[in-house]
Amino acid sequence: MFSKRESLIAFLLLLLAFCFSTATTSSQTPQRQAVYLSLTEAQPVLKALRDILPAALQAERPDGLISAWPNWIRNRDAEIRARLALGDEDSLINLLLFGTSYTKQRRISPEEIARISQTETRLGAAAPSQLSQVLQSRADDLIKGIGAPGNNERLAFERRLMVEKKGYDPRVTTGRAQLKEFLLASVVRVLNEQAGYAKALAAARMLGDPSEEFAERSTLYRSRGLSSDTSLLPNFAIEESLKAMQQRNLLATGSIRRVAIVGPGLDFTDKQDGFDFYPQQTIQPLAIVDSLLRLGLSRPQALQVETFDISPRVNDHLEKAKLRARRGVSYTVQLPRDLDLKWNPEVVSYWEHFGDQIGRSVTPAAIPTNAGRLKVRAVDIAPGFVSRLKVNDLNVVLQRPVLAPNERFDLIIATNILIYYDVFEQSLAMLNIERMLRPGGVLLSNNGLVELPFSRVRSIDYLTVVYSDRADDGDHMIWYQRLPD
Numbered sequence: 130m131f132s133k134r135e136s137l138i139a140f141l142l143l144l145l146a147f148c149f150s151t152a153t154t155s156s157q158t159p160q161r162q163a164v165y166l167s168l169t170e171a172q173p174v175l176k177a178l179r180d181i182l183p184a185a186l187q188a189e190r191p192d193g194l195i196s197a198w199p200n201w202i203r204n205r206d207a208e209i210r211a212r213l214a215l216g217d218e219d220s221l222i223n224l225l226l227f228g229t230s231y232t233k234q235r236r237i238s239p240e241e242i243a244r245i246s247q248t249e250t251r252l253g254a255a256a257p258s259q260l261s262q263v264l265q266s267r268a269d270d271l272i273k274g275i276g277a278p279g280n281n282e283r284l285a286f287e288r289r290l291m292v293e294k295k296g297y298d299p300r301v302t303t304g305r306a307q308l309k310e311f312l313l314a315s316v317v318r319v320l321n322e323q324a325g326y327a328k329a330l331a332a333a334r335m336l337g338d339p340s341e342e343f344a345e346r347s348t349l350y351r352s353r354g355l356s357s358d359t360s361l362l363p364n365f366a367i368e369e370s371l372k373a374m375q376q377r378n379l380l381a382t383g384s385i386r387r388v389a390i391v392g393p394g395l396d397f398t399d400k401q402d403g404f405d406f407y408p409q410q411t412i413q414p415l416a417i418v419d420s421l422l423r424l425g426l427s428r429p430q431a432l433q434v435e436t437f438d439i440s441p442r443v444n445d446h447l448e449k450a451k452l453r454a455r456r457g458v459s460y461t462v463q464l465p466r467d468l469d470l471k472w473n474p475e476v477v478s479y480w481e482h483f484g485d486q487i488g489r490s491v492t493p494a495a496i497p498t499n500a501g502r503l504k505v506r507a508v509d510i511a512p513g514f515v516s517r518l519k520v521n522d523l524n525v526v527l528q529r530p531v532l533a534p535n536e537r538f539d540l541i542i543a544t545n546i547l548i549y550y551d552v553f554e555q556s557l558a559m560l561n562i563e564r565m566l567r568p569g570g571v572l573l574s575n576n577g578l579v580e581l582p583f584s585r586v587r588s589i590d591y592l593t594v595v596y597s598d599r600a601d602d603g604d605h606m607i608w609y610q611r612l613p614d
Contacts, residue, residue: 161519165199166557185197206527206528215353217354227405229404237267245264264316271312297311333346362596365479370606374571382425383427391438391543392546394413395411406496411447417542419485435518462510468502473596484508491507525543532564541571547576569611571609576607
């Protein structure tokens with residue numbers, strides 16, 4: 130518990146941050162200009178990885194690359210952005226499995242998902258009608274919700290996705306049947322994909338080399354749709370890494386002033402810890418501010434945070450939150466905790482103290498009876514911390530923001546982002562990140578990234594953080610640092 134004196138100090142800090150922010154953000158800050166990697170900048174990667182280049186680049190003679198590169202990089206940018214659509218469908222399946230806002234059916238447990246997966250392995254993808262009765266009932270309820278979403282923003286989004294883009298009309302019998310077939314077939318697809326990922330990791334594990342397994346895990350979703358779903362726990366791993374770096378004198382008090390969040394995410398219905406009984410929310414940009422202030426690595430009046438994402442849905446959510454914050458409206462973050470999952474004590478403590486540097490605890494959303502055994506905290510984030518966020522549409526694999534030397538970042542966060550790309554595209558991203566970091570600046574990622582000889586961004590250490598007693602529930606955080614020019 131906090132003493133009255135500590136509570137007063139915390140309140141004054143929040144007030145200071147708010148006053149400073151409202152004085153400096155009276156109008157929307159324009160996005161930074163983004164530029165594509167030039168062929169000259171990409172040449173070192175093209176030469177080093179020539180054996181694994183995309184076919185369109187392998188087929189070109191060296192002189193032909195000069196004309197081929199601009200078309201390839203713009204086309205590839207469009208292809209990457211198109212992967213958002215499949216990621217949105219994956220979020221729909223998470224909503225089908227775990228949502229509680231549209232149904233009285235219980236959430237489907239991981240154990241039942243495993244049983245469904247085993248059944249489908251035997252029956253094959255052509256037999257979605259054999260899926261469990263609970264899933265069948267949930268699909269029927271979700272279809273009703275999509276047909277009449279009301280004020281449910283998740284259902285309204287899925288209505289646009291299913292009705293306007295795919296043409297399924299839940300108002301008529303044929304449309305409902307088509308939509309149900311699509312939903313159940315998509316469950317089978319997702320289960321088959323998950324089985325494939327597990328098989329790939331098992332094969333890597335059989336080699337007996339943890340580095341090989343981590344390398345496979347680091348590009349595991351390279352062919353998957355781009356998901357924007359997010360959760361709280363990776364931010365605990367980030368705080369633990371920052372704390373460890375501080376203890377080893379790798380980060381000094383007050384040294385982090387400029388922060389970039391690559392892929393801030395949106396809590397739609399995460400595949401492990403997702404719930405939908407509260408509004409959609411972003412977590413990571415606010416969690417990083419909270420951690421930096423808690424550790425004394427940043428000062429409220431000096432800290433600047435920028436986000437970089439290609440998802441219009443994520444960027445729009447952040448911009449609307451900023452506009453509300455400029456009118457003095459706080460941003461509420463809901464923090465559900467599954468009591469059937471045995472979090473480690475340090476994780477529980479992080480959950481209990483989340484937001485105490487940037488907001489105050491408030492009454493959380495009511496827990497539905499079909500959501501399971503939960504405990505929920507809610508934190509109102511002071512408007513000043515939200516209004517100061519700078520939101521950018523940018524594909525970090527192929528683009529970078531135009532930055533003056535004094536605008537480069539002290540810290541870049543990229544968790545659960547680069548896993549969606551292969552080694553070649555990760556290496557292009559590292560070229561962009563190198564130009565975004567100041568010399569001595571740090572990148573934190575839960576991906577193992579290939580360090581090519583010419584790169585000025587090098588790993589300096591790592592930290593493995595375990596969240597619970599659930600198998601493989603944790604993150605392996607790699608600390609990268611930019612070398613001097």
